[in-house]
């Protein structure tokens with residue numbers, strides 16, 4: 001007998017068997033969200049919870065690789081019983097922790113053209129015969145994290161400078177309406193900058209207009225290469241994402257997803273292991289420096305055969321709460337450097353604007369990059385950013401979980417852990433009236 005609503009015992013018809021193939025299919029059983037997939041052509045159906053425990057990425061976006069469900073974000077792999085069998089960042093000899101295993105439903109059966117799930121042990125050994133009323137339930141939303149999450153409308157974000165426009169978007173004598181923290185603000189450029197409704201302040205810095213609704217507590221991120229004559233500057237057009245700014249900051253800082261998320265651009269797909277690295281606390285944020293393998297199709301030396309496509313680089317990641325990031329990428333082979341600055345504007349609950357600037361240097365003793373090189377670098381960075389934004393889109397509108405128990409961190413995730421701690425401190429140090437509004 002099919003289970004009655006409100007319980008999770010018994011059998012639930014969740015999909016027609018013919019609908020289930022190698023692409024994970026989201027279904028619901030007893031109010032719980034699952035995905036169904038066949039891990040080999042013609043094999044029995046396997047069912048998994050809807051999200052990867054690592055960073056809660058929906059497993060509907062997973063693929064099947066070598067008979068295992070493979071998360072698109074960091075390549076964690078699960079066998080048919082939900083056991084996590086591979087965490088690539090741990091290296092070949094790494095053992096996934098038991099908490100990485102997925103808790104799969106008690107039973108999955110294919111009967112009479114339907115797939116049936118029993119989420120929990122049930123006394124009825126087999127699913128019932130379908131009737132004319134047999135229908136799957138709507139797919140429920142996955143459970144929300146137990147602990148606090150930082151969304152784009154968190155009151156603590158009032159007390160910070162936020163980027164709201166490029167300086168070039170606000171012409172002399174002109175005005176512009178922008179969204180920030182769920183509200184519309186009008187910017188005017190007269191002989192100075194004005195904002196309506198009134199805010200703590202509005203200012204320009206690094207070619208961007210910034211707005212602080214309330215007295216800011218953030219520490220500005222320095223951009224030492226700005227104005228350095230050994231660098232030339234480029235800028236991507238601002239992008240909009242349905243990912244929240246916290247999730248985007250996490251994705252843009254990520255030191256371990258390149259072999260999976262950026263496999264088509266810069267990610268060195270066969271170097272997924274992540275040796276231990278340090279994260280140093282700094283006022284208002286942190287910094288981390290490590291060496292990584294990467295592919296550099298924009299290096300002119302690759303085209304001439306002077307250098308291989310696969311190279312080593314030193315990557316410095318600098319973060320300031322809430323949403324300012326700098327990535328300095330220094331090629332150890334060519335000496336060339338790219339400095340990327342990401343600034344995130346939390347517009348609405350499910351909308352974030354992303355500002356990306358880059359500074360390029362060809363390296364000591366070499367001429368400055370030519371305009372065509374800058375154009376090529378901007379186009380390449382756009383492709384890499386598109387890959388990050390596609391990943392963030394899977395988490396559209398979801399806040400960043402701040403409690404460690406809601407995700408599963410491994411040693412490669414030190415940057416992500418530091419990000420969550422810093423944002424947690426930032427939110428907790430919000431003035432009392434901001435917190436009571438939360």
Ligand code: FES
Nearest residue numbers: 052054055071074
């Ligand atoms: S492997 Fe799934 S979110 Fe990281």
Ligand SMILES: [Fe+2]
Nearest residue numbers: 251252261388
């Ligand atoms: Fe990335």
